[in-house]
Amino acid sequence: METVVGYxxxxxxxxxxxxxxxxxxxAALVRQKERVRTLLRRMERGxxxxxxxxxxxxxxxxxxxxxHTDHNNGVVLAAAVHFDCLALATPGGGKAIRMRSEGFPxxxxxxxxxxxxxxxxxxxxxxxxxxxxxGLVKAGYRIGPFNACVAGEVPMGAxxxxxxxxxxxxxxxxxxxxxxxxxxxxxxxxxxxxxxxxFFGKPCGLMDQLACAVQGVLSIDFKxxxxxxxxxxxxxxxxxxxxxxxxxxxGSHADLTPEYTAIPHEMGRAARVLGQERARGLTIDxxxxxxxxxxxxxxxxxxxxxxxxxxxxxxAQAQAEALSQGKIDTYLDLVNASGDSSWRLLxxxxxxxxxxxxxxxxxxxxxRRYLQGQGAWRIQGGGFAGTIxxxxxxxxxxxxxxxxxxxxxxxAVLPLSIRKPGRELIMPASSKGER
Numbered sequence: 340m341e342t343v344v345g346y347x348x349x350x351x352x353x354x355x356x357x358x359x360x361x362x363x364x365x366a367a368l369v370r371q372k373e374r375v376r377t378l379l380r381r382m383e384r385g386x387x388x389x390x391x392x393x394x395x396x397x398x399x400x401x402x403x404x405x406x407h408t409d410h411n412n413g414v415v416l417a418a419a420v421h422f423d424c425l426a427l428a429t430p431g432g433g434k435a436i437r438m439r440s441e442g443f444p445x446x447x448x449x450x451x452x453x454x455x456x457x458x459x460x461x462x463x464x465x466x467x468x469x470x471x472x473x474g475l476v477k478a479g480y481r482i483g484p485f486n487a488c489v490a491g492e493v494p495m496g497a498x499x500x501x502x503x504x505x506x507x508x509x510x511x512x513x514x515x516x517x518x519x520x521x522x523x524x525x526x527x528x529x530x531x532x533x534x535x536x537x538f539f540g541k542p543c544g545l546m547d548q549l550a551c552a553v554q555g556v557l558s559i560d561f562k563x564x565x566x567x568x569x570x571x572x573x574x575x576x577x578x579x580x581x582x583x584x585x586x587x588x589x590g591s592h593a594d595l596t597p598e599y600t601a602i603p604h605e606m607g608r609a610a611r612v613l614g615q616e617r618a619r620g621l622t623i624d625x626x627x628x629x630x631x632x633x634x635x636x637x638x639x640x641x642x643x644x645x646x647x648x649x650x651x652x653x654x655a656q657a658q659a660e661a662l663s664q665g666k667i668d669t670y671l672d673l674v675n676a677s678g679d680s681s682w683r684l685l686x687x688x689x690x691x692x693x694x695x696x697x698x699x700x701x702x703x704x705x706x707r708r709y710l711q712g713q714g715a716w717r718i719q720g721g722g723f724a725g726t727i728x729x730x731x732x733x734x735x736x737x738x739x740x741x742x743x744x745x746x747x748x749x750x751a752v753l754p755l756s757i758r759k760p761g762r763e764l765i766m767p768a769s770s771k772g773e774r
Contacts (some may be wrong), residue, residue, distance in 0.1 A: 340391040340515075341767065343429065345711055347379050349767035358765045362396060363421055364756065365381055375765075378427045378488050381439060386486035390429040393515040394765040397492035397508035398423045400500045400550035401728065403586065404673070405559075405655035406647075408680045409544035410603040411610070412619035413652035414560045416572070416659050417550035419758035422493045424501070424508040430516055431484035436468055440489040449485060461540040467502065470534025471509045476524055481517040495539045500720075502539070503547035506531030510552075511763055520764060524552035525567075526756060527768055542600055548559040554760035558659035562619055572662050574757075579667040583755045586706070586743050588698030590724030602644060608637035609645040610706040618648045640686065647684035651677060671715040671730060676718025678703065687722030702727045702747065710735070 341349065349355050350372060363371045375394070382392070391592075396420040405415030413528055431437060438447040449465050454473035460466040466544060472482045489508070493501040504510045507527055515524035528548035535541050546565065549558060560568040576583050610618045626633065626645050633642050654673050661670040682688045688699045699718060705714040706729050713735070719726040733737045740752045 340393060342390065343379055343392050343427070343705065343765075344380050346375075346392060346394060346427070347383075347695065350375055350379065355765065357768050358762060362423070362758070362762050362765070367669055372426065374490055375427075377484050378490055381488045382427050384487075384681060386429060386437070386488075388433075391516075392427055392429045393512060394425070394427050395491035395508060395511040395515055395763055396423045396425050396765060397504045397511055397763070398551055398554060399504045400547055401583070401755060402550075403556070403728075404651075404658040404677055405546075406651055406720075406722070407685055407687065407716060408648055408652050408655065409546040409559070409561050411606050411617045411648055412561050412564060413648060414558065414655040415546050416556070416557040416558050416655045419550055419554035419760075421756040421758050422753075423502075423758070424491045424493060424504040426487050426489045426508050426512060428485045428487035428512040428516060428572075430450070431486045433484055435484050436472075436487070437485075438468070438487045438489060440462070440464065441491060451482060454587055456538045463539075464505070466540070467506050467531075467534050468509055468539040469504055469531055470538030473538070474530030474533050475510070475513055475522070478530065480513070480522055481528075482513050483517045485516055487512060497670070500547040502535060502541070502549060503531055503543075503551045506534055506548060507551045507580065515764055520682065523558065524760075525549070525569075528552040541568045541596070542603075554758050556662070556757060558656070560656075570659065572659050574662045575731065576757075580733055581667070581671075581728055582733055582736050583728070583757075584736075584740075585719050585728050585753050586702050586747060587726050587751045587753065588702050588724070588747055589751070590617060590696055590698045594692070595690060595721075595723050598687070598692070599721055602685070602687065605637060605641040606648055607646050609633045609641040612636045618645055619652070621645070621649060623649055643684045643686065647680050651680055651685075654680075674715035674717055674728075674730065674755065678715070680760055681718040683720065685722075690723040693724075696724065698747070699727060702743070705743065706739075706747065709739060741774075 344626050359371045398418050399422045400417055403416040403418055434451045436449040445466050449468045454469055471670050474501055475482050493504045510527040514520050527612055532545050533550035554576055556572040558570040558572055606618045630642055654677055658670055658673045689697055703716055713732050714730040716729045719728040744751050
């Protein structure tokens with residue numbers, strides 16, 4: 340494993356170029372080299388730079404299909420993206436983690452002598468770090484103190500799961516420095532989800548962390564939450580003539596937790612009317628026959644959301660199959676159907692507490708009018724505020740960006756590239772295969 344000085348030398352000689360191009364593309368090489376250089380210089384100034392160091396990367400993710408299905412044992416289609424959380428870490432002294440992160444003043448410190456949840460740390464980076472450390476210990480892995488500098492490029496609030504990327508990044512630091520890089524992706528994902536649920540205080544399913552940890556385009560079946568079935572799907576959207584983008588409408592996710600938690604709660608209430616704790620396994624016929632009872636016990640919206648779950652789970656499976664067979668037109672039709680279902684049945688495009696803020700529905704309507712039947716568009720992620728997703732024909736990309744940013748502001752449209760697995764630890768070309 341390299342030292343900070345060794346990484347600086349490799350950066351100057353070009354020995355990191357291959358890894359950085361694989362992660363970010365050749366066009367971004369100069370900017371990403373400067374990003375790494377800044378991390379290395381910050382580590383030199385703030386911490387002991389003579390020790391072995393790990394330069395790790397954990398990507399954000401985008402949901403391609405299966406909107407709000409993972410929490411009821413459904414199927415999702417998700418992909419890791421090129422936006423990532425990048426960290427340089429060295430072993431530390433004592434029992435403390437010390438981290439300097441862009442966007443946070445001062446040094447984030449976590450004492451590893453006690454890894455139990457602390458209510459006063461809810462909604463803080465300290466909670467996620469402590470939660471990941473605690474999860475690793477309970478899973479039988481080693482932890483230890485480290486010093487780290489972090490640079491995150493996963494846009495916060497853009498539905499690309501910056502928190503999951505951070506959790507996986509912290510897990511990778513522990514894995515590389517203290518476990519020879521051998522903590523499996525599924526284990527990192529479970530530990531990250533537990534940290535977010537129990538320590539950070541945000542309810543979420545496993546999809547975000549799993550997509551960030553495993554990477555690539557994944558069809559994930561959560562029928563057994565403890566052992567989800569993961570299948571990698573090979574696809575190149577650009578080769579098919581489309582650019583995958585998300586459009587950040589600028590809406591805030593603050594105070595939306597009740598909106599998010601209502602979705603699995605209502606699906607669960609509706610499923611219990613039919614004698615099940617979760618919606619998985621129910622059919623549309625089951626729901627229609629029991630509709631009067633569901634309406635009475637759980638409400639009308641619960642009926643609609645249950646129908647969405649059943650059809651969306653089937654649709655996510657069909658999307659993966661269409662991609663596997665190279666049927667891009669079929670896939671795009673399914674994407675549009677997913678978006679329509681989220682809008683009409685799931686109803687997570689408009690917040691009931693802020694009905695005057697409808698950036699999501701505005702972006703969907705404008706995209707539909709602009710693309711005029713070409714490509715596809717749908718809600719991105721949890722919904723109620725934030726981002727939409729679109730597949731834009733390559734020859735219309737520049738004008739689409741100009742049109743949408745004219746409404747939502749400069750930088751609102753974010754083109755995405757799919758992140759492939761195998762680059763979690765960034766090493767000089769001459770050092771590959773070493774630990």
